[in-house]
Amino acid sequence: MLIVGDEYANSHGDNSRISRSAEGDGTSGRSARSLSGERLDGMNDVLVGRALAKRFGQTVALGGVDLAVRAGEAVAIMGPSGSGKSTLLHCLAGIMKPDSGEVHLLGQRIDNLRERDRSALRRTRFGFVFQFGQLLPELPAEENVALPLMLGDVPRERAVRQARDWFGPLGLHGMETRRPGELSGGQAQRVAIARALVSKPAVVFADEPTGALDQTTGQETMRLLVEATKHNGACLIVVTHDPNVAGWCDRTVEVRDGHLLAGGVRA
């Protein structure tokens, strides 16, 4: 049985810009900043990556990245192909262990947990939306959404009932019993958004969530992803090549050759 986030874990062994920000800039004397300008000891930080480094053979995928995501914040990660965006997301989400550095979720260190515990964490505290292939083709949409609950031992009937509550708000009314192959690309991504949120995660990770969609459908999908995530009190980390997608987020950080560009200070 595939576990949300685990199917992925198994298969992947110009300056940061500020747009909107709900709160101040954290420039109080107590606030430490990394070289790239990330504030690392904020009281409201939900997820913090410190000095994250990862190599694949000779390739330096991450060269020491600091990133802090605050409660309710949506952050876009942009950068050229091969710059380390997915590696950063995988390290932050506990899909991949960094070679060095630390990841903290709500003050608790998570990068050094055993695989079993990181897997449980991914299932309960994190939600995932990817570009392709994240829904199980043999299951109706409502069971795809219910899956994270069922894997957490919620009885099937109750899990499916809870899952159904997501269909209306995400514009999926009437799609509950369709199989993924009977949905459009945008509808399938909305089912994936419901699945990412159904267990009320602290953080939703999305890697190119609109990469397979046309511009209009992609924009609508992003709107729903940001709105639904914020409505549920989770933070959102979105990897994207598309500035229009990043524009839905509170701020954007840019990755180049495994480093965050300087200037990632919040507004």
Ligand SMILES: Nc1ncnc2c1ncn2[C@@H]1O[C@H](COP(=O)(O)OP(=O)(O)OP(=O)(O)O)[C@@H](O)[C@H]1O
């Ligand atoms: N499993 C792996 N084995 C070897 N090299 C890898 C592996 N995963 C990533 N890399 C390398 O690490 C670097 C960063 O890869 P990563 O997938 O993080 O880039 P990315 O910014 O997400 O790119 P894209 O926009 O194309 O998805 C690249 O040079 C890539 O070739």
Ligand SMILES: [Mg+2]
């Ligand atoms: Mg990538």
